Amino acid sequence: MGGRSEVHPSRKKEGCRNFEWAFPPAGKFRGSSHLPQQLKFTTSDSCDRIKDEFQLLQAQYHSLKLECDKLASEKSEMQRHYVMYYEMSYGLNIEMHKQAEIVKRLNGICAQVLPYLSQEHQQQVLGAIERAKQVTAPELNSIIRAHLSKEDKNGHDGDTHQEDDGEKSD
Known part of the structure; x- marks a missing residue:
């Protein structure tokens, strides 16, 4: 382990930004007495980058939450419409059967009266x-x-x- 800063493979997360700037892989700077100027990061720089990443993820979360809420609202509206149409369909079906029964009875009355x-x-x-x-x-x-x-x-x-x-x- 002698002074190397290496992230264990189980701690690396797939799909996240590359965090090599915070934890350079082992042996990357072997043989050099100091880090190159562009790769020197202070703790505050690292914290700022983590903070920026967190804010980005928080914004994405908020956006997805709003979209989820919108979809849930649309779902409940669609369910309400479905129930309304189902009730209308049921009512029309009942009315159709009622009218069919009326027609049947009127035909019977006509058949009884016709001979007279x-x-x-x-x-x-x-x-x-x-x-x-x-x-x-x-x-x-x-x-x-x-x-x-x-x-x-x-x-x-x-x-x-x-x-x-x-x-x-x-």
Whole structure:
């Protein structure tokens, strides 16, 4: 060991800056009576370099922590949206099954009432039922838009509004 300043291999960290300026490898200056001028470091120089390295690592840590916090915030927002969309999907699924049940029952009622109609009215009703079964998506969209605009007009009118029985009141 005779006066050499050598860092044990287990103490060298991979991925850190080269610290040979603080701990020169064994034999690097063998045979010279003094260190070259550029490699003379005082304790305060070494401390300053360590301090700079620490501040750099601290800044990186702070930056990564902010990014992690941002990602955690985005994750919770995405989870909130997922729950909201799941609830909407579930509600729409329930509504679809409800509407399917209504259609089934109305078809049953039509089938029961149809024989009591005259032949001419039976043909009209059967034609109307077939047309209703052939509704297309664009037709449905225009019906929904018309219904929504009618609701908006009635809801924002202020002076009059429709009651549940369809009559207008003041």
